[in-house]
Amino acid sequence: MLTLVTGTTGQVGRRFVPRLLAQSRPGERVRVLVRDTARGEPFAALGAEVVVGDLRDTDVLGKAVAGVDAVVNVAASFRGVPDEEAWAVNRDAAVELGLAAQSAGVRRFVQVSTGLVYGQGRGRLVTEEDESRPGGSMWGAYPASKAEAERLLLAMEGLDVRVGRLPFVYGEGDPHLAQSLMWAKNWASGQRLHMGHHVDVAQGLLRILHAPGIPGRVYNIADDAPVTAVELHQLNGVEIPAELYERTDPDPWLVLMSTERIRRELGYRPVYSSVYAAREAGAL
Numbered sequence: 001m002l003t004l005v006t007g008t009t010g011q012v013g014r015r016f017v018p019r020l021l022a023q024s025r026p027g028e029r030v031r032v033l034v035r036d037t038a039r040g041e042p043f044a045a046l047g048a049e050v051v052v053g054d055l056r057d058t059d060v061l062g063k064a065v066a067g068v069d070a071v072v073n074v075a076a077s078f079r080g081v082p083d084e085e086a087w088a089v090n091r092d093a094a095v096e097l098g099l100a101a102q103s104a105g106v107r108r109f110v111q112v113s114t115g116l117v118y119g120q121g122r123g124r125l126v127t128e129e130d131e132s133r134p135g136g137s138m139w140g141a142y143p144a145s146k147a148e149a150e151r152l153l154l155a156m157e158g159l160d161v162r163v164g165r166l167p168f169v170y171g172e173g174d175p176h177l178a179q180s181l182m183w184a185k186n187w188a189s190g191q192r193l194h195m196g197h198h199v200d201v202a203q204g205l206l207r208i209l210h211a212p213g214i215p216g217r218v219y220n221i222a223d224d225a226p227v228t229a230v231e232l233h234q235l236n237g238v239e240i241p242a243e244l245y246e247r248t249d250p251d252p253w254l255v256l257m258s259t260e261r262i263r264r265e266l267g268y269r270p271v272y273s274s275v276y277a278a279r280e281a282g283a284l
């Protein structure tokens with residue numbers, strides 16, 4: 001079994017690949033797609049094959065999927081990029097990768113997505129049965145491009161596509177928790193963010209990758225305890241701005257996800273049920 005993983009130089013991918021390799025059985029191999037040869041070296045040192053190139057280059061995609069049994073598409077472009085790039089990488093390149101995988105006879109395709117595809121205004125935890133309605137002021141083209149990628153990939157005939165929708169990912173030195181204040185400083189005090197530690201995101205994705213008989217299935221991955229804007233300031237050791245208490249949360253259930261399906265069907269149990277459990281364990 002050979003598994004191709006994209007986006008391995010990013011925050012999620014670089015922590016996912018060592019876990020995928022660690023639980024590989026004899027004969028199971030991992031290939032990574034990176035854009036820069038030097039940045040592939042740490043993965044080669046771990047025992048992975050390395051293909052160098054850009055996801056938007058269809059020639060590269062052919063090389064990347066040759067001989068592959070499964071793909072985990074972690075790559076995305078969303079941190080401060082123009083909308084055209086978000087669409088080109090998150091939707092167009094993901095679809096081209098799916099097509100390349102389909103024609104190369106790849107058996108499984110895990111698309112890494114985001115809870116932001118749910119959009120606003122549910123008034124309760126969102127479940128995988130809820131339709132995607134990305135939009136509103138959040139994140140520009142990012143949620144819409146990820147939602148479109150999901151839709152187009154899931155419609156591909158003959159390709160066993162599974163989707164994992166991630167929450168706000170943190171832990172293991174990822175600066176994301178500190179970066180959360182970029183938004184949280186403008187929130188109402190009680191506005192919540194649904195979290196997932198890297199170890200649990202990897203757990204969820206590995207369960208989705210390995211489970212038999214779940215083509216077309218979508219799974220939310222998250223922990224058990226969304227944290228408020230006040231808690232995000234406290235966790236970062238930053239004074240709580242007084243204005244937080246003057247604001248009203250416009251959507252108290254925004255992207256808070258039910259994880260009932262992944263628990264019931266795939267046996268997922270978060271190692272870190274909350275960011276506090278991770279902090280106690282020294283895993284921030």
Ligand SMILES: NC(=O)c1ccc[n+]([C@@H]2O[C@H](COP(=O)([O-])OP(=O)(O)OC[C@H]3O[C@@H](n4cnc5c(N)ncnc54)[C@H](OP(=O)(O)O)[C@@H]3O)[C@@H](O)[C@H]2O)c1
Binds near residue numbers: 007009054056074
């Ligand atoms: N982190 C979160 O909280 C979070 C939450 C929800 C969903 N997600 C999803 O999780 C996945 C990973 O997120 P992340 O936080 O790890 O993102 P990240 O740190 O920004 O990493 C993105 C990865 O994608 C690669 N990439 C971007 N454009 C590419 C291109 N044109 N060709 C090849 N590779 C390209 C990057 O490569 P370079 O290093 O070469 O740029 C990098 O390896 C994404 O699919 C994202 O939608 C993340």
